Amino acid sequence: MKRVLLLLPLFACASQPLFVDRPIAWAVSDDRSISEPEEREYRRYAYFTDLFLLRRSTRALELNTYQPAGGINALEEVPDSSWFNNRIGVRDVSPEEAVRGVEKNGPPVLPWTVVGGKYSGGNPGFVAKDATGRKFVVKFDRAENPEQQTATDIIVGRLFWTLGYNVPADYISVFSREQITMEPGSKIGKPLEGKVDMTIEDVERILATSPKRMDGKYRAIVSEHLPGKPIGGVSPEGLREDDPNDVIPHEQRRELRAMKVIGAWVNHTDMKEDNTFDVYVEENGKRFVKHYFIDFGEAFAAHGSEQKRMEDGYEHQWDWVAQPLGFFTLGLWVRLWEHLEQTPWPSVGAFTWEHFDPEDWHEAYPYWPIMDSGMEDWFWAAKLIMRVDQPIIERIVQEAQLSVPEAAQHLVTTLVKRRDMIGRTYIEKLTPLDNLEVADGKLCATDLGVKYGFVNQATAALDVIDDDDDVVSTAAVGTDARVCVPAPTGDAYTVVRLQSRRSDDDRPPMQVHIKGGRILGIVRYER
Amino acid sequence: MTIAPPRAEVAEPVKTEVFTADTLDSRGYANDPEGVTGGDVALFLPRLVFTPIRWVLTGVYWPVRGTLELFEEHEVVGHVIDFLYNDERTAAIVPSISLFSKSGITLGATAFHKDLFGHDERISATAKFLGAVVQSYELEFTANHLGGTFLWLETQFRYDKQPDIRFYGLGNPPQVTGSPMNLDPYAANIETHYQQERILGRMRVGTIIDLGVGELRIGGSAIYNHRRFDGAADSAKDRSLAGTYDTNRLLGFADGTDLVEATADLILDLRATHAQTSRGIYLEAFFGGVPPQGQYDYLHWGAEAVGYIDLFHGTRVLALRLAIEAVEGGNDDIPFFALPSLGGAYRLRGHDYDAFRDEKSLLGTLEYHYPIHKILQGVLFFDAGRVSPDYDTLFVGGGPNPWRFGGGGGLILSSAEADILRIDISYGDGLFIFLSTDSLAGSYRRRAEKL
Numbered sequence: 017m018k019r020v021l022l023l024l025p026l027f028a029c030a031s032q033p034l035f036v037d038r039p040i041a042w043a044v045s046d047d048r049s050i051s052e053p054e055e056r057e058y059r060r061y062a063y064f065t066d067l068f069l070l071r072r073s074t075r076a077l078e079l080n081t082y083q084p085a086g087g088i089n090a091l092e093e094v095p096d097s098s099w100f101n102n103r104i105g106v107r108d109v110s111p112e113e114a115v116r117g118v119e120k121n122g123p124p125v126l127p128w129t130v131v132g133g134k135y136s137g138g139n140p141g142f143v144a145k146d147a148t149g150r151k152f153v154v155k156f157d158r159a160e161n162p163e164q165q166t167a168t169d170i171i172v173g174r175l176f177w178t179l180g181y182n183v184p185a186d187y188i189s190v191f192s193r194e195q196i197t198m199e200p201g202s203k204i205g206k207p208l209e210g211k212v213d214m215t216i217e218d219v220e221r222i223l224a225t226s227p228k229r230m231d232g233k234y235r236a237i238v239s240e241h242l243p244g245k246p247i248g249g250v251s252p253e254g255l256r257e258d259d260p261n262d263v264i265p266h267e268q269r270r271e272l273r274a275m276k277v278i279g280a281w282v283n284h285t286d287m288k289e290d291n292t293f294d295v296y297v298e299e300n301g302k303r304f305v306k307h308y309f310i311d312f313g314e315a316f317a318a319h320g321s322e323q324k325r326m327e328d329g330y331e332h333q334w335d336w337v338a339q340p341l342g343f344f345t346l347g348l349w350v351r352l353w354e355h356l357e358q359t360p361w362p363s364v365g366a367f368t369w370e371h372f373d374p375e376d377w378h379e380a381y382p383y384w385p386i387m388d389s390g391m392e393d394w395f396w397a398a399k400l401i402m403r404v405d406q407p408i409i410e411r412i413v414q415e416a417q418l419s420v421p422e423a424a425q426h427l428v429t430t431l432v433k434r435r436d437m438i439g440r441t442y443i444e445k446l447t448p449l450d451n452l453e454v455a456d457g458k459l460c461a462t463d464l465g466v467k468y469g470f471v472n473q474a475t476a477a478l479d480v481i482d483d484d485d486d487v488v489s490t491a492a493v494g495t496d497a498r499v500c501v502p503a504p505t506g507d508a509y510t511v512v513r514l515q516s517r518r519s520d521d522d523r524p525p526m527q528v529h530i531k532g533g534r535i536l537g538i539v540r541y542e543r
Numbered sequence: 544m545t546i547a548p549p550r551a552e553v554a555e556p557v558k559t560e561v562f563t564a565d566t567l568d569s570r571g572y573a574n575d576p577e578g579v580t581g582g583d584v585a586l587f588l589p590r591l592v593f594t595p596i597r598w599v600l601t602g603v604y605w606p607v608r609g610t611l612e613l614f615e616e617h618e619v620v621g622h623v624i625d626f627l628y629n630d631e632r633t634a635a636i637v638p639s640i641s642l643f644s645k646s647g648i649t650l651g652a653t654a655f656h657k658d659l660f661g662h663d664e665r666i667s668a669t670a671k672f673l674g675a676v677v678q679s680y681e682l683e684f685t686a687n688h689l690g691g692t693f694l695w696l697e698t699q700f701r702y703d704k705q706p707d708i709r710f711y712g713l714g715n716p717p718q719v720t721g722s723p724m725n726l727d728p729y730a731a732n733i734e735t736h737y738q739q740e741r742i743l744g745r746m747r748v749g750t751i752i753d754l755g756v757g758e759l760r761i762g763g764s765a766i767y768n769h770r771r772f773d774g775a776a777d778s779a780k781d782r783s784l785a786g787t788y789d790t791n792r793l794l795g796f797a798d799g800t801d802l803v804e805a806t807a808d809l810i811l812d813l814r815a816t817h818a819q820t821s822r823g824i825y826l827e828a829f830f831g832g833v834p835p836q837g838q839y840d841y842l843h844w845g846a847e848a849v850g851y852i853d854l855f856h857g858t859r860v861l862a863l864r865l866a867i868e869a870v871e872g873g874n875d876d877i878p879f880f881a882l883p884s885l886g887g888a889y890r891l892r893g894h895d896y897d898a899f900r901d902e903k904s905l906l907g908t909l910e911y912h913y914p915i916h917k918i919l920q921g922v923l924f925f926d927a928g929r930v931s932p933d934y935d936t937l938f939v940g941g942g943p944n945p946w947r948f949g950g951g952g953g954l955i956l957s958s959a960e961a962d963i964l965r966i967d968i969s970y971g972d973g974l975f976i977f978l979s980t981d982s983l984a985g986s987y988r989r990r991a992e993k994l
Contacts (some may be wrong), residue, residue: 033576040563041571060609070604077593077600081582089564090571177626208621213850324959325917339916344575346921347913352855537571543580 034509035529035537042106043096043134043415046261047304053258058290067382068334071253075384082390082543085270090529090537092392098261099307100271101181104403109178111411112403118177124152125239127195128232133204133214133222139165139313140222141236142204142214144196152238155313156226161321163363163423165313166237167416169281172312174412179278179400180273182308185240185295188417189208189407192233193223196524237313244297248287250307253384256294259305266385273389279441281401281434282376283329283367288381294468294539316367316427319380325351326366333380352376363389368426369433374441380499390466391445392540394525398442399450401435402468409435434457440470446541447516447523449478449499455532459512460500467497480512490517507532567669588635607861633658641674641979643888644646645895646707649674662691671703675896679703687751690724695762697747705739707776710784713793714901714943725789728879737784737796742769747808757813757823764806764829767878769840770880771799795878797841802839802878806831814851819912819920821857825849833881840905841872842883864908866890869934877902883930885947889980891928893949900929901944903937917956922967925950947971 124146133144141155206213243420330353449461504510527539556830634656651671666684748760774785814823832842868883885891886898906928931937949971
């Protein structure tokens with residue numbers, strides 16, 4: 017084999033990215049102490065009007081081209097930050113850790129003492145202390161869909177934690193009416209009345225709208241109060257101006273852009289500012305803002321069930337493409353979601369892999385990080401969720417304590433199948449090399465397409481190409497999905513262009529920047 | 544019975560020391576590879592053009608957004624609903640709007656209580672102004688099971704003053720132009736205008752039989768109508784009826800009428816839902832008439848059937864309607880306004896209200912509904928109808944009683960319970976636009992409008 021690698025001299029091309037010679041950054045310093053930020057108020061009228069009309073139109077007129085994700089490291093991975101903590105992306109996570117990792121203090125201890133009411137959000141609930149004095153938000157299922165939102169919240173919350181996101185510790189709690197008392201002086205915020213004294217009748221009213229189990233008990237999702245001071249949601253665009261650590265515009269954050277793929281996996285359509293949460297925390301002597309995703313109860317098909325929208329996950333709530341097209345095609349265009357059917361289980365709704373097209377998935381409310389996302393962001397997210405294996409999924413679904421085993425099995429099957437459909441869609445869109453390393457004069461990597469069985473190992477190969485895209489050398493992919501090409505020698509800064517070859521066609525080239533036998537960085541997709 | 548899985552303590556592994564970068568420098572670029580791209584160059588001019596437009600839009604949006612924020616902060620919508628509705632949400636004052644391109648906008652409001660005695664008894668008071676009516680006041684009470692009994696009761700009392708009603712002659716006369724006078728209504732068709740003052744009293748009593756798959760309503764109605772007419776047009780530019788037609792040949796016009804009509808009524812409602820109906824049948828029939836009162840004495844009957852055919856998944860629906868109405872009596876027994884008519888937003892779209900009148904009318908409708916959004920449907924429709932002095936020429940043949948056609952499309956905005964707003968654009972004898980927040984369900988309600 018001809019040992020030719022393309023050696024590019026430093027600064028040969030003005031737009032060619034080049035990396036400094038330093039270790040890969042697996043953490044960023046966005047936990048510097050800051051003074052307490054203002055609480056950000058969520059104004060949903062203005063928020064939704066912006067999403068669907070006002071900001072939507074001015075954004076369209078900006079004619080923005082793709083902006084690469086910010087805050088990623090030289091390997092195009094997301095480093096640890098106040099937003100994200102690498103877990104399954106960089107190490108093995110056991111099924112038990114996937115379930116318990118988020119639990120700092122363990123489940124609540126009955127009985128409940130109600131200390132306040134909760135009127136915001138889709139479902140009413142209350143705030144209560146458990147027997148040990150820890151505070152929880154207690155929410156119930158909708159009467160029409162027992163177990164749906166409580167199970168969904170448990171499963172999706174733990175999947176998000178496993179992937180690396182900050183989420184609250186949520187638990188299923190089953191209790192009887194007798195296990196609820198009320199603390200005198202509790203307040204409840206009511207529409208038009210503001211905060212008023214809460215009465216036991218308020219609790220009864222909340223319980224009356226909640227489904228009862230066969231044994232007469234109530235099943236609730238209880239979410240432990242996050243440590244620190246709540247300061248509102250995360251704006252889907254721009255920065256929190258009073259947080260000096262917040263320097264990457266949110267629409268450019270890869271971990272938020274990844275919601276295009278992760279959201280599609282679990283059908284988390286209720287993606288909006290209200291379901292994110294900033295908390296001013298004190299950790300290791302530093303006071304800074306930590307960013308959470310919360311309220312997963314409307315993922316899977318629960319948001320569609322609540323809104324009675326089968327198109328949930330397929331179209332925005334108001335979709336400037338689908339709905340005008342529906343008008344002008346006079347009903348002749350049968351949309352994909354119209355083939356969708358409810359599953360037999362109210363706890364699951366219409367969550368299935370059938371008629372699922374990852375690329376055509378839409379959140380209910382346009383989310384700017386998703387709107388601005390691109391191929392590299394989707395690849396990263398697909399790579400991440402492909403690491404969540406079936407035992408982890410099974411264990412997490414088990415934690416949701418669904419009373420119908422078939423419903424639980426359906427969720428497992430659906431999550432596995434949707435994960436694979438996503439992987440097949442996005443991983444094979446680029447040259448899917450991972451775990452790159454230089455050793456013994458070779459540059460080796462894992463071909464994810466082969467590893468996950470998306471392509472036949474026998475038909476997969478890796479080409480080294482020059483800057484005219486001519487093939488310089490080719491290496492076969494092993495049965496273990498590893499593939500190696502000669503690594504550049506010497507101390508010169510070298511860019512190796514690689515391209516996965518399949519029997520049908522080639523994947524777009526990627527770059528690996530090497531100096532002195534070390535990988536300095538990669539460019540996953542040459543734009 | 545669910546079994547909670549066993550619990551085990553799991554701690555997140557402690558991370559080994561990693562290289563921590565400044566957030567903005569996490570990528571570790573030695574240069575600035577972003578730079579100006581080819582796309583940026585290509586888009587430079589369009590961006591330049593769009594920039595002032597964006598500024599203007601942002602300037603326009605700013606107060607909109609500010610207003611919305613104020614609305615939310617002060618719970619304006621909640622306060623408005625709270626003001627309009629009672630605490631139990633059983634009583635309210637709701638505004639209404641309707642528009643017919645030839646009549647203009649009619650604004651109104653209805654105050655109602657929908658559960659007066661605890662069995663869905665509804666009482667309402669409505670006032671409307673402008674447009675087709677200059678003033679209209681109505682009191683209505685309806686109960687499907689009055690006080691929880693078998694009794695179905697509807698009562699209605701209305702006063703209205705209509706300054707501009709169009710009249711186009713009777714039967715199917717040829718159109719004429721110019722400034723004719725003293726025309727025979729059966730001999731010439733020309734748009735004229737007149738005014739009407741009316742008092743309507745109506746009571747319907749019956750019972751509702753639950754069929755499991757729908758309901759059957761059987762009852763009887765007594766309807767009192769006091770009408771007084773003025774042949775003058777409302778504006779100087781409009782041609783008046785009195786100045787154009789020989790009003791002596793319009794029975795009841797000169798002196799007005801005070802008539803009582805009695806009918807037996809039957810309604811069979813087998814629709815799956817009353818909003819976004821996808822399948823089922825709605826059938827309504829009445830038979831009765833005006834017993835001898837002065838010179839007036841005639842029979843009046845009608846029937847309307849609507850079938851909904853689900854073409855696909857309950858979202859593409861074809862609705863077929865057939866409606867017939869007739870009066871039976873001598874030429875000198877039936878006042879002109881009692882003649883069945885076609886035209887307007889419900890009966891033969893694409894033509895003005897009451898554009899065609901004669902002793903018999905027949906109407907067929909083909910209407911196709913398709914989905915746009917969960918709460919929005921598109922509609923395409925085609926209406927065909929004719930009026931005729933007798934049954935022979937109503938059903939067959941052409942001749943002097945031609946079929947009239949109208950078609951168009953529109954949008955229906957619905958909630959889960961009812962249609963909220965309908966906009967139709969139709970073309971037949973000209974272009975007509977119709978918009979209404981009034982309930983469109985139930986043709987018997989519309990018949991009451993026409994009484």
